[in-house]
Amino acid sequence: MNAIVIYKSKYGSTKAYAQWIAEALSCQAVDVKQIKIDDLKDYDTIVYGGGLYAEVIAGVSFITKNLEKLKDKKLVVYSTGITPLDCRDYYDKLVLEKNFKGDSLSYIKVFNFLGKMILSELSLPHRTAIKALKKLMSGKENPTEMEKLLVELCDADGDFTDRDAIWDLVAYIKN
Ligand SMILES: Cc1cc2nc3c(=O)[nH]c(=O)nc-3n(C[C@H](O)[C@H](O)[C@H](O)COP(=O)(O)O)c2cc1C
Structure with a gap:
């Protein structure tokens, strides 16, 4: 296996996961700014990570816009965000x-x-x-469960990163 982990991270959480995953796979973790699509020719496994910003996985178009060139490789994308992981409607x-x-x-x-x-x-x-999001969502008369959660998440203030969360991804790549 010849793998590379690529990430886009503003505040460091996605980068931390990239480094943990790269260590587990014995490969490099590289900022997407330092990579061009043609640099990926020789890799058979590509992991891309980005933080969630208004539901968008930062920089994921690097993978999705270049899918034709990457289709024959094992492709994994991970997001990092503050929405609880059991909100499957949100993620899925x-x-x-x-x-x-x-x-x-x-x-x-x-x-x-x-x-x-x-x-x-x-x-x-x-x-x-x-x-602004908190103000908008707090002003709703009959908020949905998702809107109530968004108000709570606006106050989420902490580091919820979890090194042990990487193992399913690592196992998927190794199998
Ligand atoms: C303006 C803004 C928008 C965000 N939007 C979302 C979101 O839609 N869903 C989510 O789960 N987390 C959201 N977050 C939380 C970030 O995704 C989370 O902090 C992430 O780990 C940041 O990644 P980074 O540290 O690699 O930049 C948002 C944070 C900010 C500041």
Whole structure:
């Protein structure tokens, strides 16, 4: 197996998982900024990780837009976010529909991990976006369960990363 882990990470959670996965696979973890699609020719296994921002897996188009060139490889994408992992409707519908069009999921296996959100570390635009989202969702008269959860998540302030969460992904690649 000749694998590479590629990541896009603003606050470090996706990068931490990339490093843990790369260590488990004895391969390199590389920032997507340092990679061009043609650099991937010689790898048979590609893992891509991105943080979730408004349900979008940061930078995942690097994989989905280049699928024709990558289809013959083992492809894994992981997201990191603060939505609880048992919100399967969120991950299996909203996130998948937003990020993977057409038949792309027949070539890509997706995993989800918990990330971190430390409010005091957020950039001003991100802090403003979270505040605006909370205000919008709190103002709803009859909020759905998802809207109530979103209000709670706007206050999630912590590091929920979990090194042991990588093992299903690692096993999938090794098998
Ligand atoms: C503006 C903003 C939007 C976010 N949107 C989502 C989201 O839609 N779903 C989610 O689960 N987490 C969301 N998060 C939390 C991030 O996905 C989480 O902090 C992630 O681990 C960040 O990855 P990184 O540390 O690699 O940048 C959001 C955070 C910010 C600041």
